[in-house]
Amino acid sequence: MSSEFRIVHYLDVKREPVTEQNSRNAWVRWLISWEHGAPNFAMRMFEVEPNGNTPLHSHNWEHEIFILEGEGFIVCSGRSHRIKEGYAILIPPNIEHSIINDGDKTLRFLCLIPKIK
Amino acid sequence: MSSEFRIVHYLDVKREPVTEQNSRNAWVRWLISWEHGAPNFAMRMFEVEPNGNTPLHSHNWEHEIFILEGEGFIVCSGRSHRIKEGYAILIPPNIEHSIINDGDKTLRFLCLIPKIK
Numbered sequence: 001m002s003s004e005f006r007i008v009h010y011l012d013v014k015r016e017p018v019t020e021q022n023s024r025n026a027w028v029r030w031l032i033s034w035e036h037g038a039p040n041f042a043m044r045m046f047e048v049e050p051n052g053n054t055p056l057h058s059h060n061w062e063h064e065i066f067i068l069e070g071e072g073f074i075v076c077s078g079r080s081h082r083i084k085e086g087y088a089i090l091i092p093p094n095i096e097h098s099i100i101n102d103g104d105k106t107l108r109f110l111c112l113i114p115k116i117k
Numbered sequence: 118m119s120s121e122f123r124i125v126h127y128l129d130v131k132r133e134p135v136t137e138q139n140s141r142n143a144w145v146r147w148l149i150s151w152e153h154g155a156p157n158f159a160m161r162m163f164e165v166e167p168n169g170n171t172p173l174h175s176h177n178w179e180h181e182i183f184i185l186e187g188e189g190f191i192v193c194s195g196r197s198h199r200i201k202e203g204y205a206i207l208i209p210p211n212i213e214h215s216i217i218n219d220g221d222k223t224l225r226f227l228c229l230i231p232k233i234k
Contacts, residue, residue, distance in 0.1 A: 003179060003209035005193050010203050031205035032181050040231040041158045043181050043205055062120060064149050064160050066227060068185070076122050086127050088148035088160055092120035110183060112229060114157040 003037035010045050018046070018054060025052025025101075034115060041114050048072065048101040048108075056098035063091040063111050065099075070107030074099050083107075120154035127162050135163070135171060142169025142218075151232060158231050165189065165218040165225075173215035180208040180228050182216075187224030191216050200224075 010029055018026040025048060032043040048054065048070075056075065065074075067087045073080050074089060076097045083089070083099070091097050101107040127146055135143040142165060149160040165171065165187075173192065182191075184204045190197050191206060193214045200206070200216070208214050218224040 003207070005209060005212065006205075006207040007191070007198050007200075008205055010205060013205075031183075032207045036207055037209065038181065038207060039179050039210065041181065041229065043183065043229070045205075062156050064155065064158065064229070066148075066160065066183075074124070081124050083124075088123075088125055088127060088130075088162075090120070090123040090149045090153055090155060092122060092154065093156065095122065110227070112158065112160070112181070 003039055006032060006036045013045075015047065020055045020057065022055040023053065025049035026054050038115070041112050043110060043112050046099075046109055046111055047106050048099060049106055050101055050104055053100040054098055056096060058094055058096040060093045061114050061116065062093050063089070063097070063113060065089040065091065066110045068108045068110065070101060070105050071103035072099060072101040072107045120156055123149060123153045130162075132164065137172045137174065139172040140170065142166035143171050155232070158229050160227060160229050163226055163228055164223050165216060166223055167218055167221055170217040171215055173213060175211055175213040177210045178231050178233065179210050180206070180214070180230060182206040182208065183227045185225045185227065187218060187222050188220035189216060189218040189224045
């Protein structure tokens, strides 16, 4: 698909459950993706509710993450790091990782991935 | 450079002036870049102060933008669109664009670009 200008508010993008095994109370909105002609990488917004988490997993592509709201921690290669609004995170390929919300409100973050060619 | 785990708060990343011609009161922080081993794309944060703007320009790579704070408008191919917190924007390659802050507080946004290979 050819690349076209797109402007959208995140609330106008459908929120879908993260269905991977061992995810819990986690949701995703595909804000900018291949469907919109993104040439190289996609922007998703994740929402992890209190007591929720993304699955502990790894894959051969990176994540670039920006925390928008809420609090929790990220586990990466078995180490834990506190996260809150304003943190940027690079998770390299093939590193096991998970994001956990241990706070009392929604943990909202952007997570961008490259196009798998 | 090999890709390594990175976690940083944006306030701990140096804010540098945008020096391109016709930019005004605009600043950039390179949160995740090639220097940190990003394999495919970089995450920058821009801060445009009231009455500031990024230059009207085009280039042969895309932008993926997320508005974090503040208000203003984006001009893209001669058309103007209001922007505020929560908007995601895909600017395709080779499209003339500029972002203008006509509000009364800092306009803060993420702008991601692909690695030029």
